[in-house]
Amino acid sequence: MQRIEMPRFNTIRGMRDFLPKHTERMRYAEGLSRELAGLYGYEEVITPIVESYKLLAAKSGEEMKQRMYTFKDLGGRKVALRPEFTASIARLVAGKMRNEPKPMRLFCMGSLYRYDEPQYGRFREFWQADYELIGSEKPEADAEILTLTNDLMERLGLRNYHFRIGHMGILRGILSQENVEEESQNRLMQLLDKKQRDEALIAARNCNVSEECVGTLKRLFKAKGKEPSRVLRRVKEEVEEYGSAIAAVENLWDILELVRDGGVKFEIVIEAGFARGLEYYTGLIFEPYAPELDIALGGGGRYDKLIELFGGGPTAAVGVAHGIDRLVLAMKKQKISPRIREEKRVVIIPISDELKAKAIELSLMLREAKIPAEAEVMGRTVSRALEDADRKGATHTILVGPDELREDKVSLRDMKKREQRVIEIKNLCEEIEWSMG
Numbered sequence: 001m002q003r004i005e006m007p008r009f010n011t012i013r014g015m016r017d018f019l020p021k022h023t024e025r026m027r028y029a030e031g032l033s034r035e036l037a038g039l040y041g042y043e044e045v046i047t048p049i050v051e052s053y054k055l056l057a058a059k060s061g062e063e064m065k066q067r068m069y070t071f072k073d074l075g076g077r078k079v080a081l082r083p084e085f086t087a088s089i090a091r092l093v094a095g096k097m098r099n100e101p102k103p104m105r106l107f108c109m110g111s112l113y114r115y116d117e118p119q120y121g122r123f124r125e126f127w128q129a130d131y132e133l134i135g136s137e138k139p140e141a142d143a144e145i146l147t148l149t150n151d152l153m154e155r156l157g158l159r160n161y162h163f164r165i166g167h168m169g170i171l172r173g174i175l176s177q178e179n180v181e182e183e184s185q186n187r188l189m190q191l192l193d194k195k196q197r198d199e200a201l202i203a204a205r206n207c208n209v210s211e212e213c214v215g216t217l218k219r220l221f222k223a224k225g226k227e228p229s230r231v232l233r234r235v236k237e238e239v240e241e242y243g244s245a246i247a248a249v250e251n252l253w254d255i256l257e258l259v260r261d262g263g264v265k266f267e268i269v270i271e272a273g274f275a276r277g278l279e280y281y282t283g284l285i286f287e288p289y290a291p292e293l294d295i296a297l298g299g300g301g302r303y304d305k306l307i308e309l310f311g312g313g314p315t316a317a318v319g320v321a322h323g324i325d326r327l328v329l330a331m332k333k334q335k336i337s338p339r340i341r342e343e344k345r346v347v348i349i350p351i352s353d354e355l356k357a358k359a360i361e362l363s364l365m366l367r368e369a370k371i372p373a374e375a376e377v378m379g380r381t382v383s384r385a386l387e388d389a390d391r392k393g394a395t396h397t398i399l400v401g402p403d404e405l406r407e408d409k410v411s412l413r414d415m416k417k418r419e420q421r422v423i424e425i426k427n428l429c430e431e432i433e434w435s436m437g
């Protein structure tokens with residue numbers, strides 16, 4: 001074969017390989033997220049990585065549109081790699097699942113793609129566990145999504161985290177009453193999402209809102225605090241001229257009261273000027289944060305108009321997506337090790353060439369009993385093979401030798417205790433199970 005000179009390849013910018021240790025942590029966080037979905041009754045669905053650009057862009061917001069991996073497929077369709085799950089779920093609910101009884105609880109897990117500037121905790125390929133509760137406009141649905149998010153943080157062992165909480169209905173209520181068109185409202189929310197409050201005030205002025213309104217917005221952007229009752233009372237006084245903004249404040253109060261009375265405890269920071277980049281939110285919005293990271297571990301909120309936009313009937317919905325990569329980073333920062341059960345790991349070493357087939361046969365027997373087994377494949381001496389088994393963290397090794405085998409026995413070595421015993425093959429699986437407790 002002709003040898004072609006190749007460069008040494010690396011992953012492309014923003015993309016990562018996960019080596020076994022990191023993969024184990026990612027899978028641990030994913031495992032807990034999936035378990036949680038089961039405990040709350042969220043059924044898993046799988047949606048495609050490639051979707052129509054138009055679907056993904058419909059209400060994703062300007063920033064997201066700029067960051068999508070977009071291309072024309074060979075059929076000339078404008079498509080994109082999914083930057084989030086919510087649009088795909090809304091498409092499903094508006095179409096194939098439109099006649100399913102409500103409420104529907106759906107769960108999705110997988111990789112997503114955003115052409116973000118790579119930096120700590122911000123990647124171009126990342127993973128989310130996404131939970132969507134469809135069909136209820138009641139505050140108990142919002143409360144469930146908050147409770148579930150808190151539950152995941154607790155199960156991962158995270159400490160001292162807080163939830164940043166707001167409500168899209170407050171600012172949108174004011175702006176709508178001031179006749180600001182939806183597109184201008186969206187631009188203003190994008191500025192707030194980037195914490196550009198002065199620019200947001202200028203944008204409001206440019207929409208010809210009243211001077212009183214500018215004053216109200218200015219004060220609202222500063223309304224922030226840890227005590228929901230105090231902050232919300234203040235916000236309610238501020239928006240007393242704006243009917244639907246008052247309703248939004250009351251809705252937020254109802255949600256938080258349900259969570260509190262349900263005995264769910266987490267730290268809250270209420271922010272009246274909080275906005276999220278995605279444009280589909282209509283009610284509660286929130287993001288959990290750990291003190292060691294100044295990036296959100298997840299994000300969610302209520303989006304009551306999206307499913308209808310995609311051709312479904314009017315359908316209320318609320319959901320959250322947890323960033324698996326960031327949860328793993330937060331666990332590392334807080335020095336939390338995944339509580340992975342100590343797994344058995346057995347290496348089978350034939351002590352001479354004629355016994356290789358016996359090693360294969362024994363490895364099959366162990367796997368049949370759900371014991372992970374690796375047979376020696378490098379043709380090494382027993383001592384080299386034992387050294388390697390030790391390095392890999394094998395819990396047991398089995399030495400297959402001719403003398404023992406004549407009596408249907410092998411030597412089982414407990415690698416931790418450094419003890420070796422001759423065991424009858426028929427008792428091997430039981431012995432290994434038993435020695436692991």
Ligand code: HAM
Nearest residue numbers: 084086122123126296297298299300301319320321323
């Ligand atoms: P999001 O806030 O865009 O919301 O993303 C949710 C979470 O995904 C973020 O808080 C973060 O943990 C993770 N994430 C986002 N971008 C990146 C990135 N470039 N690198 C690493 N992690 C990232 C949504 O996606 C909504 N669909 C959430 C939702 C579900 N709202 C209602 N239902």
